[in-house]
Amino acid sequence: TADTRGREVILAVLESGDYVGEMSLIDNEAHSATVRCEIQTDMLILGRADFARCLPEHSSLSYAILRGLVRRLRHADRQIESLALLxxxxxxxxxxxxxxxxxxxxxxxxxxxxxxxxxxxxxxxxxxxxxxxxxxxxxxxxxxxxxxxxxxxxxxxxx
The missing domain is CATH 1.10.10.10 (Winged helix-like DNA-binding domain superfamily/Winged helix DNA-binding domain)
Known part of the structure; x- marks a missing residue:
């Protein structure tokens, strides 16, 4: 993600099997970050309607999304702590x-x-x-x- 002066911050480094964009699918807000792939990457793109239909039909998917959001929130908490205290x-x-x-x-x-x-x-x-x-x-x-x-x-x- 970059600010208006072009300074960048790396929020996360993702690996095979990770996902992005779920927050926008859930809250209908604009994406909060820019994603850049460093290597050739195959991606599955899931639209909002398909995502909304999948959640009630597949509780394991819903739970996986929740776990991922909690993992990212904990990481963000550690980042805030580091920036403030270290x-x-x-x-x-x-x-x-x-x-x-x-x-x-x-x-x-x-x-x-x-x-x-x-x-x-x-x-x-x-x-x-x-x-x-x-x-x-x-x-x-x-x-x-x-x-x-x-x-x-x-x-x-x-x-």
């Missing part, structure tokens, strides 16, 4: 931990972590995020691999 350093650290997955006891972010994208997630400049990432590397908290993946050292999860 400095850029803390926001970068928290975001790295949220992006990481466990792989044989090691926390790793397999995809390349772009400083520009990280800046858009945490609400900071690319330069500031670069300084924080460099400091985390120098302190041995993270290790950036040649392929761009990031390993988060065990002590980082305890701090």
């Amino acid at each position: 400095d850029v350093y803390g926001r970068v650290a928290r975001t790295l931990l949220e992006m990481a997955e466990d792989a044989d006891g090691v926390k790793i972010i397999r995809s390349k972590v772009s400083r520009q994208d990280m800046a858009k997630v945490v609400g900071a400049s690319r330069e500031m995020v670069s300084r924080v990432m460099k400091d985390l590397e120098e302190r041995g908290v993270i290790e950036t691999q040649e392929n761009g993946s990031v390993i988060i050292k065990e002590r980082a999860t305890q701090e």
Whole structure:
């Protein structure tokens, strides 16, 4: 999503099986965000009438939509908390931990972590995020691999 000056913020990174646009289908308001695909993507488009017809017929779909909305609301709550209470350093650290997955006891972010994208997630400049990432590397908290993946050292999860 971008403001009138063209500054962008990344609200979420979606994966296969995720969905977007359900809020507009429910409340008839305009979309609250812009979606951009970074890779070739196949999508199913469901109109408002079909969506409204599916909900009462498929309670599992209704429940899945509710779970998704709650998950996004909790994520938004964490984002608000981070922006209000954490400095850029803390926001970068928290975001790295949220992006990481466990792989044989090691926390790793397999995809390349772009400083520009990280800046858009945490609400900071690319330069500031670069300084924080460099400091985390120098302190041995993270290790950036040649392929761009990031390993988060065990002590980082305890701090």
